[in-house]
Amino acid sequence: MEWLHDFEWRRPIYFRQPNFRERLRQQTAYREQLPALRDEYRAGVPMLPLSRCPYCQTLNYLSFDHYGLDGLWWRSDERWRNGAQQQLCPHFWTLSGAVKLAEAVAIVPFRSAPGPEVPFVVPSALREHPLQVVISQIQVGAHTAYPIAYFSETKPLTLANPFPEWSTEWAVWVQEHNRYEWARAPYLLFKEQADFDLAPWMAQGRVAWIAPGDPSFTLQQQVQTCPYLDLPGDQEFVLITNGIVSSINQKL
Template sequence: MRREPDEVPAERARLLAASARLADQESPDLNRVREVNRRYRALLPDVTVACSPATGAPVTWPIDVFGLDGMFWDYESPVRRPSSTRPPDWLAMTGAMRLAEPVEHPPFAVVPGPEVPFVVPRVLGSPGVRAVIAAVPVGRHTGWAVSYFGPRPEGVRLVNLWGTNTYPKYRESGGGGWDWAVPRVADYDFELSPWLDSGKLLWLDATSLRSGTSGCPFVDLPGRRRITVIRNGQVQHLASFAGHGAG
């Protein structure tokens, strides 16, 4: 059932409470767990994270933009549904986030990325690959999604899907699988201006695709150039993060 936008936060709160109660049970009803997760997935709003560099068509992704305590942001076991507007040349989507107090501390690890947006040169530097950066507020926090498009780079490991420890691999013939990459800031480039000026990196201004550094609000932003990890009631800023799940 499609809910009105103003009804979503209350329903989300009910589902998070139900999920927490089930998690506290020694032997939770798995059918009930699946039902709560199904309803949670269904209420995730489709957020515009990019426009296709090839066609200009909007690319949306179902994201929990209400806060980091939602199961969408569970680093190891995220509860999500796939994008229904992912074009054939979509490669990856990563992201960054500057946190604002108070920070949510759910019972699972949350890895929203560094406090500053970045690109991954091994991916973006590949022939024919371009990326799009867009602002994606999440609750009180400031987030940015960076989506990559183009031909699949040969022999190049991609980058984990924003907030998770794996990334999807799609085949042109259909189907696919999953792989993973260890997040390391040494593999990131936070200096966006050269990528913007080269045309390899584009940016979203509301729903319009823009190029170049002129007027771009994503250049030279302040913040830690470390990977933010929220777990066990603490917020850490790490150079790499390989000790929790695959990534």
């Protein structure tokens, strides 16, 4: 994939090289295969129960690559998710998330934006609309991931400052009748939008949680017993580029 991008951008340079014709032939062949490869990957991304709706109690199944951060699902500049197959209740709004990274991160030729290491909410969104947030936990290869799902009882709704969907550079949300909308939402600005102090939101009934490994995905709201408060981990928003982990602050 990266090879194709590189070839497109630097075509005038490659043009002068003796193997240009061969490269061009290969590129054409890859280009033809690309839509099929894309469809194959999207179709193969697992559909997993990630969250439960606080309004109608439906378990929501989302397209999610839990095999590792090296899956294209995690790629931040393109969206490799199988939206059509998702089983969402009418209240599902968007998916955010965090990932506690294990020691080693796979080297893959794309950029991912898995979030900070600990769960957070976006206060501006919670103040603007009566959204409900549900935090859960799932293993992604060797890493521990925290899906943070947003639900809304009323739709359509619009946010003044849309925030990025998990590991992408777009805000993507689901309006009434499963209608998707999106907007550019730079990941680099995410830090200013995040609040890691979850307890007050939980006490107000705005954030619920599902215990790690709970097969029943039971929604809970007690602050005292919540396993997602004060977790060890960095609050920096992380980018992984070709296997190198950096914080967005380093990029600014």
